[in-house]
Amino acid sequence: MALYEERISSRGFTVFLALIAIPMVWGLMATYQAGQGFPIMLASTFLLLIILLDAAVMKIEIDEREVRIRGLLGLIVRKTVEIENIERFSIREGWMSCSGTTHFTLPAKGCILIRQKKGWTVSFSTNHPEEIAQTLAMRGVPREP
Incomplete structure (x- = not known):
């Protein structure tokens, strides 16, 4: 779920x-x-x-174990980050303000940058950054100041 x-x-x-x-x-x-x-x-x-x-549509899903970023078909645009592998995350204003090693972007209000314990940084644009922050914080992921 x-x-x-x-x-x-x-x-x-x-x-x-x-x-x-x-x-x-x-x-x-x-x-x-x-x-x-x-x-x-x-x-x-x-x-x-x-x-x-x-590439035309991006889907973001967060469940108990992972954050999934997929394109409309999920064949080419796809990335899964396990919650336990997230060291911390930050929110930035504007969809072009994040610069993760792996970056998924479409025009939106803001973006989320995830720093992993093992692996590269992942960033993605979102229209509801505070809702994502609340969901990640609820799972015990610390937010950068």
Whole structure:
């Protein structure tokens, strides 16, 4: 059972990703009409669309044991941090103000930076940083001053 769940998306970022995909679809149609290179272009377009779908939405879930950050599909954008491996965390204003070694970002109100006992720092953007702070504090994770 999740103690906290959030889904972050950005309409502007989604439109930007769609604009990136349009030339690929146009190229797919052109290779089909030309009769050459269609299977390669089809595979490339399919792979690009999967990557774009995965990057368009970010899901944050916190349960009793771990913090999970996933993309829409969870195939490429994914990170799990065990609660017992978190040394401390901090909250920053603005979605661009965190600089973790592994950083997951979409436009949002703030970001959370997690320092692990073993491993690199992880940061992610969120629209509800205080709720995440409260959930992590409830699990016994100390907050940086």
